[in-house]
Amino acid sequence: MKIFISSDMEGTAGVVDWDQCVIGGSQYPYYTDLLTGEINAAIEGAAQAGATEFLVNDAHSKMANLKPDALAGRAGYLSGRYKPMYMMQGLDESFDAVFMVSYHGSMGSRGSVLSHTYFPTAFAEVTVNGVVAGEAGINALVAAAYRVPIVLVTGDATTAEETLRFCPRIETAVVKKSVSRFAAESLHPAAARDLIRDRARAAVEGLKEAGPPDIALPVTLGISFRSSDYCELAARIAGVERTGDLSATIVGDDPLRIYQTFITVVLLCRGLVE
Numbered sequence: 001m002k003i004f005i006s007s008d009m010e011g012t013a014g015v016v017d018w019d020q021c022v023i024g025g026s027q028y029p030y031y032t033d034l035l036t037g038e039i040n041a042a043i044e045g046a047a048q049a050g051a052t053e054f055l056v057n058d059a060h061s062k063m064a065n066l067k068p069d070a071l072a073g074r075a076g077y078l079s080g081r082y083k084p085m086y087m088m089q090g091l092d093e094s095f096d097a098v099f100m101v102s103y104h105g106s107m108g109s110r111g112s113v114l115s116h117t118y119f120p121t122a123f124a125e126v127t128v129n130g131v132v133a134g135e136a137g138i139n140a141l142v143a144a145a146y147r148v149p150i151v152l153v154t155g156d157a158t159t160a161e162e163t164l165r166f167c168p169r170i171e172t173a174v175v176k177k178s179v180s181r182f183a184a185e186s187l188h189p190a191a192a193r194d195l196i197r198d199r200a201r202a203a204v205e206g207l208k209e210a211g212p213p214d215i216a217l218p219v220t221l222g223i224s225f226r227s228s229d230y231c232e233l234a235a236r237i238a239g240v241e242r243t244g245d246l247s248a249t250i251v252g253d254d255p256l257r258i259y260q261t262f263i264t265v266v267l268l269c270r271g272l273v274e
Contacts, residue, residue: 001204002053003046004095004148005075006087006139009035009060010104010114011155013175013192016184018114023062032065034189035102038154038175040072041193042099045200047073055095059087060102086263087135088142097207098143098150099200105158105178106134108224112158113178122230122269124246126262127222128166128215136163138221138262140213145256149210151203154196156184166213171203219258221250223265233272234265 009021012035019025021032043054054075058066061081068077083089091098105112108125109132117123118135126133128141136153140163143150152171153163160172173196176186187195203210225231225246235242239261242248250261 001051001097002055002095003043003051003097003099003204004091005039005042005054005056005099005101006059007035007039007056007066007101008087008103008135009065011102011159011175012038013186013189015102016113016182021060021114023065036066036070037189037193038196039066039101040070041196042101042152042154042200043071043073043075045197045202046099046204048197049201049204051096051204055090057083057087057090084263085142085260086266088139088259091142091146091148093146093148095146095148097152097204097210098148099152099203100136100139100150100163101152101154101196103136103153103155103159103163104134105156106132106137106162108132109134109158109162111178111180112156113176113181113184115158115181118266119269122226122266122272123223124226125224129220130222131165132162133166134159134162137166138259140166140215141219141221141255141259144213144215145254145259147212149207149212151207151210152200154199166215168214169206169210171199171206173199215255217255218251218253219255221258221262223248223250223262229272230269233268237261237264237268240265
């Protein structure tokens, strides 16, 4: 049984500041160890339920945050900051389930700690079929395309709620409660790992009842931009239709193509400031 793990970092218990989760930050090494512990807890729980093969896609920041030999379960490690499929690179129809570990709330959420949606400088809000979507909801398009169920998400309560909008049968491990965008009440790291391990085991044990993300076709992905410059750039991409000074949509019957087009928008907008 193969499990695909997309790992972010902002959803780790205790993380509330960019200094804790950006390479070069004074507290970064400590918090990457906490992230590794949560990923390993997910692997351990899945293994207890019969999973045998794991691929961890390091999907945070420059996507090279983990020590490969510290990963449990002899997990494969996919890293590096240019990935055509970004946070979902490596997923295909050969996997049995997807875990989303240490995810965070969307830029359109109310007070989720370190909330953003892919690139906060450009995107004010993203919707999928009219529903506000965080990175989990957007990434669910890839799982839907390959018909692979997303069965576990870890992070704060807002992240869990936003993911349930698209994956109603998912197991959630809420390891912290956001107070504001830069404050949260977190479980002790050991308690967070215990919770994640338990929910990962339950997710795999319930896999027979799981199904792919609940995203109706055709898909309409809506983007609200922070400035007209970004919107203007995005509209030059085939498949992106500008609908207002600060808004655009991507519409189609192929969830994978919708996601790929959105990632092209992300990469183009990043190029405007990098």
